[in-house]
Amino acid sequence: xxxxxxxxxxxxxxxHGGGYLEHCQDQIQKFLGEQVKRVLxxxxxxxxxxxxxxxxxxxxxxxxxxLDSIHEAADPVxxxxxxxxxxxxxxxxxxxxxxxxxxNLIPVIRKKVVEDGIPYIGSSAGTNIATISICTTNDMPIxxxxxxxxxxxxxxxINPHYxxxxxxxxxxxxxxxxxIRQYHEELDTPPVLALREGCMLLVEGDKATLLGVTKARLxxxxxxxxxxxxxxxxxxxxxx
Amino acid sequence: xxxxxxxxxxxxxxxHGGGYLEHCQDQIQKFLGEQVKRVLxxxxxxxxxxxxxxxxxxxxxxxxxxLDSIHEAADPVxxxxxxxxxxxxxxxxxxxxxxxxxxNLIPVIRKKVVEDGIPYIGSSAGTNIATISICTTNDMPIxxxxxxxxxxxxxxxINPHYxxxxxxxxxxxxxxxxxIRQYHEELDTPPVLALREGCMLLVEGDKATLLGVTKARLxxxxxxxxxxxxxxxxxxxxxx
Ligand SMILES: [Ca+2]
Ligand SMILES: [Ca+2]
Numbered sequence: 027x028x029x030x031x032x033x034x035x036x037x038x039x040x041x042h043g044g045g046y047l048e049h050c051q052d053q054i055q056k057f058l059g060e061q062v063k064r065v066l067x068x069x070x071x072x073x074x075x076x077x078x079x080x081x082x083x084x085x086x087x088x089x090x091x092x093l094d095s096i097h098e099a100a101d102p103v104x105x106x107x108x109x110x111x112x113x114x115x116x117x118x119x120x121x122x123x124x125x126x127x128x129x130n131l132i133p134v135i136r137k138k139v140v141e142d143g144i145p146y147i148g149s150s151a152g153t154n155i156a157t158i159s160i161c162t163t164n165d166m167p168i169x170x171x172x173x174x175x176x177x178x179x180x181x182x183x184i185n186p187h188y189x190x191x192x193x194x195x196x197x198x199x200x201x202x203x204x205x206i207r208q209y210h211e212e213l214d215t216p217p218v219l220a221l222r223e224g225c226m227l228l229v230e231g232d233k234a235t236l237l238g239v240t241k242a243r244l245x246x247x248x249x250x251x252x253x254x255x256x257x258x259x260x261x262x263x264x265x266x
Numbered sequence: 267x268x269x270x271x272x273x274x275x276x277x278x279x280x281x282h283g284g285g286y287l288e289h290c291q292d293q294i295q296k297f298l299g300e301q302v303k304r305v306l307x308x309x310x311x312x313x314x315x316x317x318x319x320x321x322x323x324x325x326x327x328x329x330x331x332x333l334d335s336i337h338e339a340a341d342p343v344x345x346x347x348x349x350x351x352x353x354x355x356x357x358x359x360x361x362x363x364x365x366x367x368x369x370n371l372i373p374v375i376r377k378k379v380v381e382d383g384i385p386y387i388g389s390s391a392g393t394n395i396a397t398i399s400i401c402t403t404n405d406m407p408i409x410x411x412x413x414x415x416x417x418x419x420x421x422x423x424i425n426p427h428y429x430x431x432x433x434x435x436x437x438x439x440x441x442x443x444x445x446i447r448q449y450h451e452e453l454d455t456p457p458v459l460a461l462r463e464g465c466m467l468l469v470e471g472d473k474a475t476l477l478g479v480t481k482a483r484l485x486x487x488x489x490x491x492x493x494x495x496x497x498x499x500x501x502x503x504x505x506x
Contacts, residue, residue: 073448112283165440166401189437197461205358206406
């Protein structure tokens, strides 16, 4: 039987004025459906894993799903191998990636998602980590992972929490767009899909769709960036 | 003869409304003095090195100094060994650090500055790179350097372009302060001196002083951050 890769890659965990995962809870419920009973949570991006698991558990239980946090499992690899669905939350992307490598989780998560077709939900750093690399994270390199290569569940980069330039700002640090352009000055760099807070990318097999309430900005190396409305079909990004 | 380590670590190359290095040109002139005739420029943080060298040369010539760009030298290591003064400009810190490693420049720059006492000027990424590591850069990891360890000319971290939280913002990405706190959640992390645009740190031997027109914010692991006015003596940071 052919399995389909299934991903829900959310820009941000919390939208201004709302609660944790509130702005994407309908999409999460629809995505996981009624077959999934338990979600495996990976809290590595934040320092306080107990507290983080508590927050995530509360939310997923309210949506009708049990949640196991991988940091409470005796064997993290085994926990992934037995999982029905995976959710990786936000925080610091370098810390998250290093912990995934340290626990030998990169190949098993890939196997479960790509070969077995279990649903993967990422938010913020958990979205960065699902892509080809963490080269377009907004986070500080607080630790040194053995590589910038990430799970590679999609063959492009995402910039979560994408921020438009503030025209009134007197700050002279690079804008987000300038930073992404610097990435594309490097050779052979893949597309960067910039997800503003409030939107997310749904991948079902070879189909990718923008969901949510904000627009996305797409950066292709050597081209001008383009704006895309919710419901935009981004399937072409899956075939690089 | 005892040599003194001499550093001028500037937060930002351009201050809103001013020209390139205009806000720190008096400090640069005073710092280099009249003995220095030529400055060696390291443009590795930006992609277009020719253009960058042109901009830097124009400015340094207007201040009375000749400028050689290391990317035009046949042997970069030799260029450093023969240099009277070094200026490393801003751009992407990961790109800069990787290029310094690729060209085997880390030990020779250290030798020239620490042992021979030639003046070192850094701006933005060039300031990050002068510290113990690039762990508190604001830049995206567009390339993978062999380590996050930098020149180690000072035993702490700097965050250039430090930005206060925007109280009116609806953006939910981490504030700069939250990012620095995440760094300090990691074990044995050194102080982070956050330099707002408009200020710089002058190091003369065992004395460090804040210069410029804006305040700095100091983050020590496990403590509340503190605010410091220009002329603040930061010599204690040199003895970690
Ligand atoms: Ca983050
Ligand atoms: Ca920069």
